Amino acid sequence: MGMIALLCFLLNLITPISQAQETKPLAPGYTALPFEPAKPGTYALPIITKAANGEVITTNNQPKHLHDLMGDKLVLLSFIYAACSDVNGCPLATQVLHKISRQLQKQPELADKLRLLTLSFNPTQDTPEMMRHYGEGFKTGDFDWQFLTTKDEASLQPILDGYQQNVQKVYDDKGQFTGTFSHLLRVYLIDKDKNVRNIYSVDFLHADTLINDVKTLLADAKPQVAPSTVPADVLFQPGDNKQNYQQVDYQTRSLALAQRQGQPAKLIDFALKPPLGLPKLPVSKDNPLTPAKIELGRKLFFDRRLSLNNTFSCAICHIPEQGFSNNEMTTAVGIEGRSVRRNSPSLYNVGYAQLLFHDGRENSLEQQAWGPLLAHNEMGNPSIGYVVDKLKASADYRGLFEKSFNKGPTMETIGQALASYQRTLNSADSxxxxxxxxxxxxxxxxxxxxxxxxxxxxxxxxxxxxxxxxxxxxxxxxxxxxxxxxxxxxxKSPEKQRVQVAPGVFVVVNSEHLKGVNTxxxxxxxxxxxxxxxxxxxxxxxxxxxxxxxxxxxxxxxxxxxxxxxxxxxxxxxxxxxxxxxxxxxxxxxxxxxxxxxxxxxxxxGGNVGALVSDAFVAPVGDSGVTARPMSDPGKGR
Missing domain, CATH: 1.10.760.10 (Cytochrome c-like domain)
Incomplete structure (x- = not known):
């Protein structure tokens, strides 16, 4: 009966909504947009991350890999469970996708280029047969909409981790599973190269804007340009170039984000086979380089969740396209705009440095890593344990430290992983x-x-x-x-100071008036x-x-x-x-x-700078909105 009621609500939207639903504001996806959306092709959808893979089962009970259903078409991937009764949860995702399938039936030139994938995260109840019955009520004509499940929770978990889906079972006061889940609604737009190009949550999931995004990707017939082929004056510049901002005809030239489509590199080769002009790299006997350590270290380096408020990563001060330093600031700025008194040093060839930090107070990258992590005015973490516990609780790190070090996150292994990635940033052959x-x-x-x-x-x-x-x-x-x-x-402090109030716009102010304003x-x-x-x-x-x-x-x-x-x-x-x-x-x-x-x-x-920057562009940056737990965790949902 629960599924019949759900289908009635989704397909007809005529049945009166229950009293509980009436008191809950409906998501924007149920109504017309209150604004005119941007026209397809007038904006870009940069690559966010690679789409994760995993083992799934079709409604015909055929095992497949998720990536087998990607590559030939654009894909809209959603996660649901059939018994969901949250009007702004799984029903919203299915309703919006149903609207899309109906609209695209009138546009066959688009319908043939898009596939909808709906995957259950309740494999115990949502069997292949159950998903087939569930999908029959939504499919429109011959539109390519496939409903999937998994063999069991163990097969599902890597997929949830890969898409950073935080799903928790809900238990009653007696510790019994209620049959419901707490989760964050997300729908993923994935291109033919298996790259995630947009992620839609409750507040942003709407058929009109989503179709425009699909049209934008389809209209972009030009291949993704690897940063190594982009002219240097475009690639290596401030991310938000505001030169001549003060002029009335100023137009933004923020090209760096539009060019962040990179290619992974075999980083270990830059360490074990240094480019022309560099000597053999000294590597700690206690921390020999491995591909797994390097990959983990790169993930940590670009992860904003390593800061106190989940907004700041190592790469925000050491920007790849700006020499792994920062071309836009004389001295660095940490979380919440906190002032740092020194310039962000370049990290190229830092594995050869015998003295670290500008004053040379550290002599190993493993130890140096903890300085910024714990500094109040940089990443702001209150303690080592705080960082360790956060990584232990993050689903997308599950098993990565064990794979690299045969043990979980610790002060030692975090420093060793970050050091391993930095030891590959070797650039010469100039x-x-x-x-x-x-x-x-x-x-x-x-x-x-x-x-x-x-x-x-x-x-x-x-x-x-x-x-x-x-x-x-x-x-x-x-x-x-x-x-x-x-x-x-x-x-001495001057009597008057020239203060920038906007890019390219300055005023002269008495220094006395700035007291209490500046730190x-x-x-x-x-x-x-x-x-x-x-x-x-x-x-x-x-x-x-x-x-x-x-x-x-x-x-x-x-x-x-x-x-x-x-x-x-x-x-x-x-x-x-x-x-x-x-x-x-x-x-x-x-x-x-x-x-x-x-x-x-x-x-x-160096001649390989483009390759190192390109590799950095495909690194995940961390999702500040997710703190994941295993599905078996009986903790309360959010």
């Missing part, structure tokens, strides 16, 4: 490498060759940014005082804060110069916006102070020589 180590005479310009002569000669840059006979890390792995920190610490910026004494040795005041580590053209702004505080400004700073001999490195002195470079030096530095961008 034009310089091909010229200097590969002996390709035409690999760099004449200006870059002159710049190299200056780098190793008159400018003496290679004293700290060292180059070997067969490889080059462009760092001496030491700390130096260049005067940047001293100059910032000693400068007072804390002082920064460099490695002295760790060593407490006065000789270490304003000393910071020597960074590698590989890919330096991709990681502006520069210095530990992001105070120098361009490579030209960096060269100018060193040309004047740094900033004088009592602890200034004796290696620094005025260089006497001409304007042309400064330009040549910049040309050389620009020739240090």
């Amino acid at each position: 034009p310089f490498d091909r010229w200097y180590f590969g002996k390709q005479k035409a690999a760099i310009s004449e200006a870059a060759r002159r710049g190299f002569a200056l780098f190793t000669g008159k400018a003496a840059c290679s004293t700290c940014h060292s180059i070997g006979e067969k490889t080059a890390l462009f760092t001496d792995q030491k700390r130096h005082n260049t005067g940047v920190g001293y100059a910032e610490s000693m400068q 007072e910026k804390p002082g920064d004494l460099g490695y002295y804060e760790i060593s407490q040795n006065p000789a270490d005041r304003w000393a910071y580590k020597t960074p590698s110069l590989r890919n330096v053209a991709l990681s502006a702004p520069y210095m530990h505080n992001g105070s120098l916006p361009t490579l030209a400004e960096v060269v100018k700073f060193y040309n004047q001999g740094g900033a004088a102070n009592e602890n200034l490195s004796p290696l620094l002195k005025p260089l006497g470079l001409s304007d042309r020589e400064s330009d040549d030096l910049v040309a050389f530095l620009e020739a240090l961008s």
Whole structure:
């Protein structure tokens, strides 16, 4: 009787709604849209993640893999259970899909290109025969709508995990299963390449907008462009480019999100077979690299749920298309806009670094990882246990740590996984490498060759940014005082400050009026804060110069916006102070020589940068709305 009542409600919407349903506002999917939806093809649907696979059973009792039903058509995938009585739950999803199937019968050119898949997450009750009877009431004509179930809950769980579906059984006061489930309603739009392109929840599930999304994907006949083939001036730029924002004819040029269709790379090869110009990678004996660890570490690196409020990941400060740094901010910003006093350093070739953080206070990536995770002004977690428990409770991490480390999430394994991914971010085979180590005479310009002569000669840059006979890390792995920190610490606050109120729009304000508005910026004494040795005041580590053209702004505080400004700073001999490195002195470079030096530095961008960025673009970013439990957990639903 429950299913008959459900069918009557869905198909006719004439039967009076019960008193309980009358008091519950109906979802937008039941009514006409109160606004004009965007026209198909006027917007983009970037790839969200790969569609998960799993073992399912058709209404003909035939076993299949979910991916077998994808690839030849666009797919709308929904999850339901036949006995659901929540008017804004499974009935909503089935009703909206039924509307779509009826509309598309009038548009055969679209109907032939779309498949609806409805999968039960109640395999005990929703047998293949039950799903066949359930589906017969909804199918319209010959439209391709398939109703599926699974052999058992063990077969279903990996699918639920893959789509981050939080499903919980509801128990009564005596601990008996009531036959109902608590779950989050979601419908997934999946393209022919098995990529999820949109996810619809209760508030966004509507036949009109969903059909427009289908038409948008079908109208986009152009193949997805891999980032490695996108021109560098498009790929490697701020994600929201607001140059000339102040002009009345400004148009957005936020191209980075539209280009986030990547290709996975075999990352372990970049570690075990470093590109031309890099030495053999030092790897901890306690944490040997494996593909499973690397994949887990990448998932952690891009997962926003690793922060206190589920909004902030490592990748938000270390942005792949911005040199794994941040081109848009001089100093980093953590959760809730909390100020961080230092610039986000690039992570390219970080596996070779003997000193980590700008002041070099850590010496292993496994240990370094916990600094940002626990910092109040970065990811804000209150304790190690808080992070560990969150990962243990996340369904999509179930089994991943065990596969990689033979044990679950711990302080040690989390650090080891993150370190494993970062050790693959090795980028070389630059034009310089091909010229200097590969002996390709035409690999760099004449200006870059002159710049190299200056780098190793008159400018003496290679004293700290060292180059070997067969490889080059462009760092001496030491700390130096260049005067940047001293100059910032000693400068007086100006009476007036130029304040940006919008991109490209500035006003001059009395500094007195800004007191209480801005957080007072804390002082920064460099490695002295760790060593407490006065000789270490304003000393910071020597960074590698590989890919330096991709990681502006520069210095530990992001105070120098361009490579030209960096060269100018060193040309004047740094900033004088009592602890200034004796290696620094005025260089006497001409304007042309400064330009040549910049040309050389620009020739240090690795040939595999595009592959690393492209791989990063397919990494999952974490769903901040889900805290999953196993289906067998008798905890209360939300």
